[in-house]
Amino acid sequence: DQQVKQNSPSLSVQEGRISILNCDYTNSMFDYFLWYKKYPAEGPTFLISISSIKDKNEDGRFTVFLNKSAKHLSLHIVPSQPGDSAVYFCAASAALTGGGNKLTFGTGTQLKVEL
């Protein structure tokens, strides 16, 4: 049962244009949503997050939008740069009984930004 879904395994965008990565979820108990970026042979690194009580969060070139009624979030990268080429994972957070949180990840979208 895939609770977090990224339906596009890959996306190709020209440098300077907007990249839009999408993510859908099924569990209404998720309280935070996060995006991670992963280069080959490295661990994922945190990019941006959004609380379930917000609908938008912006950090420089990166903006995350949350549509809670549709259980959908998206990551916008403007303008896209060649260094943004990586795998992007959407993740959803739920509280752990003992404290902290547990992340459930999507399957990832490979973004390629072309010159």
Place this chain on the structure above:
Amino acid sequence: DVKVTQSSRYLVKRTGEKVFLECVQDMDHENMFWYRQDPGLGLRLIYFSYDVKMKEKGDIPEGYSVSREKKERFSLILESASTNQTSMYLCASSTQGQLHYGYTFGSGTRLTVV
């Protein structure tokens, strides 16, 4: 600079061997996690621990066990390695006050079982 360190970047083991993957964090985090990453399947949670000597099964615990004797160290054990356990293994840690930032990940261990 805070760190999660995985002891090996690459490992090659034989079918049937007992394999230990080690992870150490220096952030005094309560929670530690083991994931595996496979193409088309994303990151899947194997086991996690929210305190010393505590462990909880994740989504795919079969064939694995874990050990957390000290707060900073979380070990993943493959009791009898099989070829379907060939994967990238990622360790992560978090603390309760870090909800905005999720986890800090290690660089991963690429395990090949032959």
